Amino acid sequence: MRPPLSRAERECPTVRQESHSPAPAAAAKLPSWLVAKVEFFLSHTSLVATPHVPEVVLRLGTEAVPLWDAVARKLGAANAKAPPYWGFAWPGGQAVARYVLDHPHLVAGRRVLDLAAGSGITAIAAAKAGAARVTAYDIDPLAVVAIAMNADANGVAVEASAVDLVRQDGAFDSSAFDVILAGDVFYDHDLAGRATAFLQGCRAAGCVVLLGDPGRPLLPRHLLASRAEYLVPVAFENQYTAAATRDDRHCVRATVWELEIGAAATW
Ligand SMILES: C[S@@+](CC[C@H](N)C(=O)[O-])C[C@H]1O[C@@H](n2cnc3c(N)ncnc32)[C@H](O)[C@@H]1O
Numbered sequence: 001m002r003p004p005l006s007r008a009e010r011e012c013p014t015v016r017q018e019s020h021s022p023a024p025a026a027a028a029k030l031p032s033w034l035v036a037k038v039e040f041f042l043s044h045t046s047l048v049a050t051p052h053v054p055e056v057v058l059r060l061g062t063e064a065v066p067l068w069d070a071v072a073r074k075l076g077a078a079n080a081k082a083p084p085y086w087g088f089a090w091p092g093g094q095a096v097a098r099y100v101l102d103h104p105h106l107v108a109g110r111r112v113l114d115l116a117a118g119s120g121i122t123a124i125a126a127a128k129a130g131a132a133r134v135t136a137y138d139i140d141p142l143a144v145v146a147i148a149m150n151a152d153a154n155g156v157a158v159e160a161s162a163v164d165l166v167r168q169d170g171a172f173d174s175s176a177f178d179v180i181l182a183g184d185v186f187y188d189h190d191l192a193g194r195a196t197a198f199l200q201g202c203r204a205a206g207c208v209v210l211l212g213d214p215g216r217p218l219l220p221r222h223l224l225a226s227r228a229e230y231l232v233p234v235a236f237e238n239q240y241t242a243a244a245t246r247d248d249r250h251c252v253r254a255t256v257w258e259l260e261i262g263a264a265a266t267w
Pocket of ligand 1: 082085086088089090091092093094115116117118119120121122137138139140143163164165166167182183184185187191
């Protein structure tokens with residue numbers, strides 16, 4: 001007989017561990033430097049159903065620091081300037097993904113941008129919810145690999161780009177998008193300020209802007225209206241992110257916020 005479930009297990013959906021999926025045939029046509037990144041990604045992650053968004057499967061790592069070390073050792077220090085954020089599903093991204101899948105009319109038939117996409121969880125959810133076109137931006141080239149591979153694993157089309165939109169100083173054409181999504185962007189002071197200004201520009205141009213956040217101090221709450229709150233399962237040992245194992249999981253509260261129209265540029 002199974003032992004009784006703990007409170008965390010009762011509240012948190014089960015992570016489904018799946019076998020390693022083979023590299024897609026398309027990888028054979030890639031240049032060698034990209035094949036190395038794809039092979040690294042496939043060999044250091046496992047395909048799981050995302051805890052709070054089981055409709056989306058992601059290849060996730062198990063522990064952040066060993067994964068970061070492996071990036072530096074196998075792909076070189078240039079690829080390890082930042083932690084491997086792409087190897088984990090962050091609470092804010094899980095919350096926005098859940099919200100979009102539960103309210104598909106927000107993105108159906110629309111052109112969606114996922115800012116700071118990491119694993120691509122939010123972009124993939126938007127594509128699954130019927131978005132006409134989804135583009136995911138993340139400055140980490142390994143995240144671009146993760147987004148492409150994870151989109152492939154979910155059978156959806158997501159364009160992935162490493163262009164740094166929040167540093168482009170006005171060159172971005174927000175009329176190319178209807179909806180902007182961003183999960184867990186407000187973890188760094190410089191990024192938070194630039195992202196806020198960028199998102200305000202998109203909102204002023206008419207885009208709907210939805211953010212997911214687990215209560216970070218840098219979140220510009222005075223510009224935001226709460227749309228939903230979720231208890232998102234994460235692992236204690238992985239900086240409060242969901243990983244490929246289900247050990248020591250508990251739930252953190254994450255909120256989906258909408259950037260209000262007319263919000264002044266106050267950052
Ligand atoms: C905490 S992770 C969140 C990832 C994903 N949205 C999620 O919720 O799982 C933050 C991400 O922001 C990315 N990032 C940092 N600065 C950025 C920038 N200027 N433009 C785009 N992405 C950026 C990082 O590479 C990282 O993948």
